[in-house]
Amino acid sequence: MKLVTGKHWEAFADENSLLFPEYRKNRDELIGFVGSLKGDETIVTASLELIDLITNRFRKGEENVLIYSDTGKILTLKEVYELRKYLDFDVRGGFSGERAKVSILFVEGKTDAKFFKAVFKKLFEFRESRNAPHQFRFIERVFERDNFDLLKRESDGVYLAVIPSEGNSGVVRNLGNFLRAMKVFDFSVDRVGVAIDIDESRESALASIAGKLSGFEQGTTAMGYLVGNTEVIPLVIGLPFEDELIEWKKPTVEDLMLHLIEREGLLNKVRPGIKALNGSLGRKLKPKEVMYLALSAYGHWGNLEGFYELFVMRSRFRNIKAVLREAGLMEGLRYLAFMP
Structure with missing residues (x-):
């Protein structure tokens, strides 16, 4: 299965391609259409609904891919599925707008997100932002604002997004998918923070991040890793709390x-x-x-x-x-x- 999206789809379409089959179709018709696919078709579409239906069915197998025609680069449908499910990423591309200095912090859950959001506001003079720069257009189009926090410091124009995931494994998964998406959709952020709990040990937490980054060309920096022009900063949460009345098991x-x-x-x-x-x-x-x-x-x-x-x-x-x-x-x- 091949999905083609983006502005320059003509270069990837041929006589066997199905062009924009979502046109004037309701959801039941789209479900029926996807159910009729054999898996060897090329579908050209700009419909997120159709993309979601197809990736849900064909996310297994390395041969099932999405081609972003603006760059000609490829994501597996499993990566597309995870980008949509866990980050609400707009895989149609076409991001535009002001480029700015941008950091992202992936955290485990929503309580973590609110804690770190408050830290950035209290200590580093960030405030909520209604406007998103070019690098965050993938969020702004699809995300509901209560699902993430977008901050900006007016004094120097730095943006920061705090994005909750689903547990430690979710943080590491989102890191890998996000780095892949930056490469395919030709955008970048300056720094990505990865906040995970120690769980078993600090070494194993760091190893999980390093393992995910092993699939990318990378270097090391004083603070972490360098993937392309983006610096990845591990932030390992581990501060035991000892009290005779409180049961403590692992750092969170x-x-x-x-x-x-x-x-x-x-x-x-x-x-x-x-x-x-x-x-x-x-x-x-x-x-x-x-x-x-x-x-x-x-x-x-x-x-x-x-x-x-x-x-x-x-x-x-x-x-x-x-x-x-x-x-x-x-x-x-x-x-x-x-x-x-």
């Missing part, structure tokens, strides 16, 4: 929050509640359960994502910096925020 962003609420004095306020629940449940509380107690004590009646962002924004500069330095994250975050 909740541990960063535990350290911060302790430094801000909120943990002592909820300690009687932690003790009471320990006795009632017959076990220690998990970090996320402590977060819900802290949320309630803080008087925030929203969700954890909103609490993380609000609490970081209202915390003291010195406490945020101290936690990030202790976690070994401060230098990497600063590097993502500032560039020549």
